[in-house]
Amino acid sequence: MTELLLPVDSYLVEPLPEIWFGLVMFALTMYIVLDGFDFGIGMLYATRDNDHDRETLLSAFGPVWDANEVWVIAFGTMTLAAFPDVYSRLLADHYLLALGFVLALLFRGLGPELREQRDDERWMRYCDYSFIGGSLFAPLLFGMIAGRWVFDAATLSAPTLLTGIGLVAVSVVTGAAFLAAKTGPALASEMRDYGIIATLAYLGGVVVLLATVVFTDAGGAADTILSIPAAVIVVLSVAAGLGGIVLAGRGEYRAWLASALALPVLLSALVALLLYPTIYPPTGLTVQDAVVSPLALNLTTVLGVPVLLLVLWYFKFLYGVFSGPIEGEGYGA
Amino acid sequence: MSVLSQLLVDGGIALPMLDGSALQLSPEIASRAQFGWTISVHILFAALSIGLAPFIIYFTWKEVRTDDERFTRLRSFWVKVFAAGFVMGTVTGIPMSFQFGTNFPQFSSVAGEMIGGPLAFEAKMAFFLEAVFLGVLLFGRERVSDRTFILSSVLVGFGAWLSGFWILVVNSWMQTPQGYEMITRNGMEVAKLTDPIAAFFNPRMTWMYVHMINAAVISVALLVAGVSAYIVWKKRDSEAWGTALKIAVLILLVSAPLQAIHGDAYGRHVEDTQPQKFAAMEAHYETGTADLHLLAFPTDPSALTDPRAENLFTISLPRVGSFLASGGDFNAEVLGLNEYEENPPVAMVFWSFRFMVGLGFLFIALALWGGYLLYRGRLSDSDRYLKAMIMASPFGYAALLTGWYVTEIGRQPWVIQDQLTTSEAVSTTLTATEATLTLVGFLVIYGALVLVALYILRWLIQDELRELGVQETSGDRWYGPIPGVSDDD
Numbered sequence: 001m002t003e004l005l006l007p008v009d010s011y012l013v014e015p016l017p018e019i020w021f022g023l024v025m026f027a028l029t030m031y032i033v034l035d036g037f038d039f040g041i042g043m044l045y046a047t048r049d050n051d052h053d054r055e056t057l058l059s060a061f062g063p064v065w066d067a068n069e070v071w072v073i074a075f076g077t078m079t080l081a082a083f084p085d086v087y088s089r090l091l092a093d094h095y096l097l098a099l100g101f102v103l104a105l106l107f108r109g110l111g112p113e114l115r116e117q118r119d120d121e122r123w124m125r126y127c128d129y130s131f132i133g134g135s136l137f138a139p140l141l142f143g144m145i146a147g148r149w150v151f152d153a154a155t156l157s158a159p160t161l162l163t164g165i166g167l168v169a170v171s172v173v174t175g176a177a178f179l180a181a182k183t184g185p186a187l188a189s190e191m192r193d194y195g196i197i198a199t200l201a202y203l204g205g206v207v208v209l210l211a212t213v214v215f216t217d218a219g220g221a222a223d224t225i226l227s228i229p230a231a232v233i234v235v236l237s238v239a240a241g242l243g244g245i246v247l248a249g250r251g252e253y254r255a256w257l258a259s260a261l262a263l264p265v266l267l268s269a270l271v272a273l274l275l276y277p278t279i280y281p282p283t284g285l286t287v288q289d290a291v292v293s294p295l296a297l298n299l300t301t302v303l304g305v306p307v308l309l310l311v312l313w314y315f316k317f318l319y320g321v322f323s324g325p326i327e328g329e330g331y332g333a
Numbered sequence: 334m335s336v337l338s339q340l341l342v343d344g345g346i347a348l349p350m351l352d353g354s355a356l357q358l359s360p361e362i363a364s365r366a367q368f369g370w371t372i373s374v375h376i377l378f379a380a381l382s383i384g385l386a387p388f389i390i391y392f393t394w395k396e397v398r399t400d401d402e403r404f405t406r407l408r409s410f411w412v413k414v415f416a417a418g419f420v421m422g423t424v425t426g427i428p429m430s431f432q433f434g435t436n437f438p439q440f441s442s443v444a445g446e447m448i449g450g451p452l453a454f455e456a457k458m459a460f461f462l463e464a465v466f467l468g469v470l471l472f473g474r475e476r477v478s479d480r481t482f483i484l485s486s487v488l489v490g491f492g493a494w495l496s497g498f499w500i501l502v503v504n505s506w507m508q509t510p511q512g513y514e515m516i517t518r519n520g521m522e523v524a525k526l527t528d529p530i531a532a533f534f535n536p537r538m539t540w541m542y543v544h545m546i547n548a549a550v551i552s553v554a555l556l557v558a559g560v561s562a563y564i565v566w567k568k569r570d571s572e573a574w575g576t577a578l579k580i581a582v583l584i585l586l587v588s589a590p591l592q593a594i595h596g597d598a599y600g601r602h603v604e605d606t607q608p609q610k611f612a613a614m615e616a617h618y619e620t621g622t623a624d625l626h627l628l629a630f631p632t633d634p635s636a637l638t639d640p641r642a643e644n645l646f647t648i649s650l651p652r653v654g655s656f657l658a659s660g661g662d663f664n665a666e667v668l669g670l671n672e673y674e675e676n677p678p679v680a681m682v683f684w685s686f687r688f689m690v691g692l693g694f695l696f697i698a699l700a701l702w703g704g705y706l707l708y709r710g711r712l713s714d715s716d717r718y719l720k721a722m723i724m725a726s727p728f729g730y731a732a733l734l735t736g737w738y739v740t741e742i743g744r745q746p747w748v749i750q751d752q753l754t755t756s757e758a759v760s761t762t763l764t765a766t767e768a769t770l771t772l773v774g775f776l777v778i779y780g781a782l783v784l785v786a787l788y789i790l791r792w793l794i795q796d797e798l799r800e801l802g803v804q805e806t807s808g809d810r811w812y813g814p815i816p817g818v819s820d821d822d
Contacts, residue, residue, distance in 0.1 A: 063468035077453035084445020091434025106424040296446040
């Protein structure tokens with residue numbers, strides 16, 4: 001019966017494995033864009049010392065972070081569904097980093113949730129530490145996993161650490177831009193300053209990272225980095241970064257947010273470019289080697305892709321409901 | 334150490350392995366303990382979402398449609414519980430699904446085609462739905478229409494139940510795998526999906542779904558009943574909480590007996606499909622006719638770790654085990670554990686099963702007692718019943734966990750029944766030091782999390798009592814209520 005509905009021995013369309021590589025990368029992009037600004041908010045939270053500002057930051061973060069975080073599960077489970085061996089190796093080979101990352105997510109998520117449960121200064125301080133620490137370590141460790149994955153580098157090597165730090169910096173950029181667009185003028189101008197510093201740090205970091213990789217040829221990625229597509233991505237990143245700084249300086253925060261969000265998208269594109277046609281450089285596994293059999297992938301496509309579109313609609317709805325600047329104490333929970 | 338180790342072994346570790354001074358745990362044992370422990374904590378929150386969903390939908394609908402103060406109060410309270418539980422479910426669930434890769438990569442590779450799809454559907458169809466519309470439900474009352482608000486509660490509840498569906502598709506496939514063939518991919522024997530319908534709707538699927546969802550409903554109904562009973566006990570004339578108690582009792586009147594009837598048939602299905610697990614549930618060693626043990630008590634401490642006919646005092650129905658397992662033949666042979674090379678830790682399975690069944694009967698008794706009081710119109714007046722329900726409030730969860738242990742530990746030594754053993758599934762690159770380190774980390778962090786969850790519930794109850802005007806009995810050094818300022822509404 002199944003054969004009537006779905007082809008068993010061939011993919012629905014020939015490049016379906018490549019399409020799934022693209023879908024997995026899309027989920028990764030959504031994750032580092034959306035949860036990235038959550039992490040940025042969490043780190044910028046450390047710069048706020050009064051309760052009003054802190055509440056404002058938490059209000060900006062409150063209704064959306066949980067849904068944003070689900071993209072990491074989407075990324076993980078889509079990888080498992082399409083490229084199970086990549087999922088196995090990616091997590092098993094980075095055991096401590098991966099579990100450290102999920103524990104950082106745990107602390108990040110619990111901090112704000114627990115903070116509002118009681119009105120006690122010491123309690124709230126510990127919850128704040130949990131929120132800030134989690135928001136710092138989650139992108140750092142996630143970036144380090146990505147660095148090891150893409151460059152086949154050791155945990156404490158320059159490419160790995162720089163990728164981690166790069167993800168931290170880009171998260172601060174998007175977090176600052178998001179807050180500038182969502183909050184009042186006083187807070188926005190402070191966020192602008194942090195955002196500009198982080199943008200410069202990020203661009204500098206990317207240049208150093210790529211130079212290091214070219215110099216050491218980590219993971220054999222030097223040629224890819226010196227190729228035209230990579231050069232385009234780097235140029236676009238610099239343009240988006242510097243353009244963002246100009247827009248931020250002019251106080252055009254919504255436009256700044258748009259250009260800031262381009263940075264993680266370009267970063268993710270760079271990851272995809274560095275990986276393909278392999279998908280797990282440390283073992284040389286290619287997309288074609290790692291992909292599941294036709295029936296399984298066809299099924300996941302037919303059931304999963306329409307739902308993915310529906311999910312994007314939910315997000316549009318969610319961000320629509322909570323659009324516009326935050327007034328005072330937030331959305332009136 | 335020993336009580337703690339008992340808690341640790343829920344991942345299916347044989348007890349003898351814990352004897353002595355095993356400070357350096359093997360990667361396999363540590364991985365199993367870690368997975369067992371994290372799922373035990375996660376399942377509490379997952380079941381909370383599933384079981385609370387009908388309450389949330391009902392309270393939201395009643396509040397919006399009738400503006401009745403009772404339902405405003407109940408909705409506001411239980412949505413807070415739901416939200417806290419959902420956050421805890423998310424943060425405890427992500428590490429769990431990551432462990433398929435970090436600790437059991439061979440399992441992910443072998444079963445990737447079979448479990449990857451359902452897990453991805455769970456994330457995309459169910460988890461996003463819950464997360465997005467919970468945001469609306471918590472923060473969007475003023476920003477969306479009444480209709481959208483009610484619909485949000487329905488979508489959140491639907492998401493929770495759908496999430497359970499896809500997770501149990503995966504788990505039931507591990508119990509009764511079908512719809513696949515073994516092929517070689519990248520030099521490894523892996524399962525290739527050949528029939529998705531057969532794989533998803535494998536023989537265990539519907540049994541497990543009904544049993545698990547109903548278990549979650551019972552656990553949460555007992556929790557709601559317990560909290561309501563406590564508040565009613567403190568504040569007799571609280572109409573809202575009297576109503577909540579009534580609803581919980583009504584739900585228990587249906588769900589508790591249903592679980593017993595369904596569970597009985599489910600047991601026979603397990604005997605058909607996983608005879609080894611069934612034998613462990615009954616500590617049935619010799620192949621031959623089987624008695625049905627209604628009640629079992631240890632006559633010697635050794636029965637706690639190694640239950641056998643010799644060290645148990647049982648009240649049994651002779652040969653009824655054979656009768657039930659074969660569907661009508663008192664002389665039917667039931668396979669015994671001696672037939673197998675390697676068995677699950679029998680004691681854990683045997684005692685967990687008895688614990689679960691015993692509690693199940695207790696719930697039926699409590700439901701009937703409550704139904705009688707309800708019929709007489711004295712539900713909120715009986716001190717004895719209120720106290721009983723307060724004490725019983727964690728028992729639903731205890732039954733749910735022990736039932737889960739029967740299912741999971743009973744499947745050992747297999748992770749995929751008759752296809753892949755748990756020891757084959759464990760990571761080969763994991764070192765004992767890494768595994769022990771993370772196990773300790775998870776024990777501490779998840780343990781703290783459970784305590785925090787209990788505290789949150791306590792604080793919410795204290796807030797509620799304060800709002801109802803009940804004087805605090807003892808000084809709580811954490812909380813200083815600000816006079817004249819109510820922190821809600």
